[in-house]
Amino acid sequence: MSWRKEERRAERGYHHGNLKEALLQAALGLIAEKGAAGFTFADAARMAGVSAAAPYRHFRDRDELLSSIAQRGFEQFESRLTAAWDDGRPDTVTAFERVGRAYLAFAREEPAFYNAMFESGLPVDANAALQAASERAFNVIRAAAERLAALAPPGTPRPPAMMMALHIWSMAHGVASLFSRGDAARRKLPMSPDELLEAEVLIYLRGLGFTTDRRPPAKGAEPPPVPPEAPSGSSVPPGGPWGKPK
């Protein structure tokens, strides 16, 4: 199966044609396998079928390749969070929790990106573009928090949206880092990371005075075009947000 070097070269000619992209893909695979620490520039070059020096025509050094991947990761992250938020449809709380699940899903399904973004040890502010991409992703959470904060029950002081966003981010990140990745996922838990985060966010929102039970989907009925955002439910889901304690 494995081509010898000459055959491979013969097949693609002296110039690769798309080496930059090939290197990014190779690195992504290697990071997924062995983590950002175990990934080597030389391996990526081998996998793309070029010499060890070739990558330097496309990346200043190994770190720049890594941070390119992190940046791409933040872009995909932002796009998934945005899709999950779906501009707050069908209602703010439901959409908000969907964002939380999307956070965990990303950590689970894109371990290579997540690793490069959060666990590779590269400084966020090394690259301006990287930092900007990271901020755009956070802004999705922040915008969602703004909408949520605007729904704060009357009579209570309105929580600062920025603080809410940071809180939610820290919860999602904490759960993802501790329980939803690689070996850490092997810790035995009484519930899935998704359930854990969902309960955590629900309890938190209740602590802010939100009524967090969503109305059951009306069968066959379309959701109203502009759902009346006044919380409609009564109080607490039976058994609390964590389900029935046995």
Added chain:
Amino acid sequence: MSWRKEERRAERGYHHGNLKEALLQAALGLIAEKGAAGFTFADAARMAGVSAAAPYRHFRDRDELLSSIAQRGFEQFESRLTAAWDDGRPDTVTAFERVGRAYLAFAREEPAFYNAMFESGLPVDANAALQAASERAFNVIRAAAERLAALAPPGTPRPPAMMMALHIWSMAHGVASLFSRGDAARRKLPMSPDELLEAEVLIYLRGLGFTTDRRPPAKGAEPPPVPPEAPSGSSVPPGGPWGKPK
């Protein structure tokens, strides 16, 4: 200032006498400086004044040194959390929050340990002793959560202590990872990581039905030996747990 090799050797003789400990200390310093990724076995050996092969008499390989440090870190972590918890004195909620602050303080003040424990990428379950030490540290949080859960207000379903512990752990870990370490700490925040976590935990506890304002310390009065644990305060601190929104 820097001894030449022969002089150093002359001073300490052929045998170092305490190399294992010296290597651990050297590694700790190097990790604090350059992160677990940037730390090298050879550097630690140099710093201890021995050849590059000497460390292999005390550690199977570089990873074993790293995991020794992580293990030591978990032990110190446990001891600091235990001290902060102080068996729930003067009252459970106060002590609980002190544990949260201790978590952040550890991340801030012992970056080398924290790095080895949580950011070095070494699998937690590689080493049985390491895993055990990690679990002992978590058990401090868990025990505190048990006590807290026992105080759940009557009439509401009692939250599972294990879940509470996991929630608090994820919050502390999320805040520490995102905002309280190295470059990440440079993200501009509307409040300090400590305040952020404290508000987060308070809101969470309120969401569970706890009354989280502590009584003001009676001036000059000793705290009662066994504080009556029935929540004594009335409701919400003025302005909510996050202080006055401006």
Added chain:
DNA sequence: AGCTCATGTGAACGACCTTTACATGAGCCG
């Protein structure tokens, strides 16, 4: 057809990790 410049090669350097054969000397036993 010929030029140019982006892109790839091979060789080389120094640093690191790790293994192997050998050196040293501290502690014990007679």
Added chain:
DNA sequence: CGGCTCATGTAAAGGTCGTTCACATGAGCT
């Protein structure tokens, strides 16, 4: 005290990496 032994150190060597440099190739423009 003399000698043995074994834990602990050293030097040397092999393999991998990251990185640089002089040089080769050929795609695309003139």
